[in-house]
Amino acid sequence: MEEFYRGFAQRARDLAEKADPFTRRRLLDLAKTYDVKSRPPGSARPLPPRTTSPSTLFSGAGEA
Template sequence: MEEFYRGFAQRARDLAEKADPFTRRRLLDLAQRYDLKSRPGASRGRPPAPRATPPTLLFSRSGEA
């Protein structure tokens, strides 16, 4: 499985060489994530950000606008 992710990381870096700056940055970030996955036992980086939940006030008063 490690080789699979290493290959994906390299493909993303290859594509980034020919991409516009915005896409290049995203592809290089993707390659970095694949590199992390390719190392068994490696840290997965920072945990995902918590999802934003709407305030309960929006749901507490049904029927009012």
Template sequence: MDEFYSGFAQRARDLAEKADPFTRRRLLDLAQRYELKSRPGSSHRRPSPPPRVTPPAVLFSGSGEA
């Protein structure tokens, strides 16, 4: 997976060489983000979502009438 992101980073840099200034800046930012993802143990990876919590059964007890 690291080579995957590293390859995308290089492609973005290659495209940036031929782009206008606005697009060049965006492509270089994108390349930097891909480069960070390609590093093993990087702290910039997306965090895992928090575990789901089941609501207490008390909320569901009752006859079901409103």
């Protein structure tokens, strides 16, 4: 099943090369969706590291 979605993603990219800007963006977004589906379960990308801690986000003087 992964190969099926990988093929669809590549076809969307191939079509995007010849498309107008609006359609190109939509096709590339579609290709990203197929890329995610082509990954085996459990191989999700890890979240990026947090740059600020939650306590610093709300440590300023609050407005009431």
